[in-house]
Amino acid sequence: MYHLVFSADENYIKYTSVLITSIVLNTDKSKKIQDFDKNSNIKNEKYFFHILSNFISDKTREKLLNLQNDLNIIFPCEIIIHIKNDEDFKNFPISGAAHSLKLPYYRLKLSSIFNEKIEKCLYLDSDMLCICDIREVFAIDLKGRVVGVVGDPGSKKSKIKFKENNKKKTFYFDENYFNSGFLLINLEEYKKYDIERKCEELASKCYYIKAADQDLLNATIETKLRYKFDFAYNFSTIAFCYVICKDENKNRLNHTRDEFNKSIKNPKILHYGEKPWKFLKSYFDYKGNNINDYWWDVASKTPVFNEELLKSKKDITNYLLCAGLGRELFDAILKFNFLKVNFLIKNTSHDEKYIQKAKSIENDFFGICCILGNAIFYARYYKKNFFGVYFKALKIIYNFKKYHFKSRN
Incomplete structure (x- = not known):
């Protein structure tokens, strides 16, 4: 039993x-x-x-x-x-x-x-x-x-x-x-x-x-x-x-x-x-x-x-917005584009564009985009400021770049 x-x-x-x-x-x-x-x-x-x-x-x-x-x-x-x-x-x-x-x-x-x-x-x-x-x-x-x-x-x-x-x-x-x-x-x-x-x-x-x-x-x-x-x-x-x-x-x-x-x-x-x-x-x-x-x-x-x-299952789409936002946040962090990070948190008018962009994210990169997108979701929901998102995303990206491919060897 x-x-x-x-x-x-x-x-x-x-x-x-x-x-x-x-x-x-x-x-x-x-x-x-x-x-x-x-x-x-x-x-x-x-x-x-x-x-x-x-x-x-x-x-x-x-x-x-x-x-x-x-x-x-x-x-x-x-x-x-x-x-x-x-x-x-x-x-x-x-x-x-x-x-x-x-x-x-x-x-x-x-x-x-x-x-x-x-x-x-x-x-x-x-x-x-x-x-x-x-x-x-x-x-x-x-x-x-x-x-x-x-x-x-x-x-x-x-x-x-x-x-x-x-x-x-x-x-x-x-x-x-x-x-x-x-x-x-x-x-x-x-x-x-x-x-x-x-x-x-x-x-x-x-x-x-x-x-x-x-x-x-x-x-x-x-x-x-x-x-x-x-x-x-x-x-x-x-x-x-x-x-x-x-x-x-x-x-x-x-x-x-x-x-x-x-x-x-x-x-x-x-x-x-x-x-x-x-x-x-x-x-x-x-x-x-x-x-x-x-x-x-x-x-x-x-x-x-x-x-x-x-x-x-047919109604599940929000994950695309999450990944799309994460993709934008990733690029903004690498380019030290602080204004873009703040824009992603404060402005939702471009969300449809991010959803479309998410559909072209390569598979091996999709997961990290989801993690980063969740950081934006969290900041929007709890009205967090730029600094919390920036430093959190910086740490996530650093760990991803350092450890991701170690798991594939």
Whole structure:
């Protein structure tokens, strides 16, 4: 039995259904769990897909039941819904992904939904796509550790600030900081070390926290209690554009360049930054394929939800504006055209022209344009000034030019 957990609100269920479908479709029915773990005593293999949510309508519940029935024909599976209440997380601060709802915190109380007989579960973010047989993850021996994790490719200079005994304290993260989108949890050890209580206790004391549940888990689970997975199992798609490895900067991705280059050639689970339901095109993989096409291919095969998803695909165009703005910003930075940078932020009258220009951006350059375009979107939405965009873009372009082609060798 394999227990997988996702968190999704009513609007996100259709995207979760694509991830669930990718897991089922990539299960090799010619193999048994013993092909991955010869010591396993599992006989009746079945997926249990647990969805944590704050609300799911009757209509969506019916869709999920039909999805279950259709996928069950391919491989035994069951979808189970767990409704939680934001009120149960009143002590948890508004932060990062939890800026409007407390849904991201729901994963912290995973152990409470399972009985003592279940040894491990796998939590996955809904903006992922499985392209391996997921049973190989469950076959991993965590060797008594609390959780199996994948390092986050971002900067490790973040911190949590909290008050304890009326004194201000700061917890600094290090190079072992992990991404909470992939968590293979040893439920016995998770309970033994009382991770749920520790997270809530720390959350109630925080007055500065950036990445919600992710920061709390990193602060409460000691490094020695973590099993380190290859980056391939939580392959953050921005890494197709560029990534900085630990032999280049210890505070970035906690894998060497050689280790990373093995992962980029054979990613197991893709973790999308530019969501495919918003971007029809973003990064291109080692084989030169548009990674968003992989997601849409599975979406077209997803029972029940495929028609709704494909219908929405026709209206996705904003990514072209994003890439077009990014292309203009790239050129403006290289030419030290400060007025142009400011114009891109303040003026929207030329947006249609940028959309048209985006259609001619070469594939290998499209991803960096999306990243830069998002910087313009952010500045427009939050009314940021020229300086923030300029220095951010300067850093992005520098890293792209220095590290992009290292991932292709």
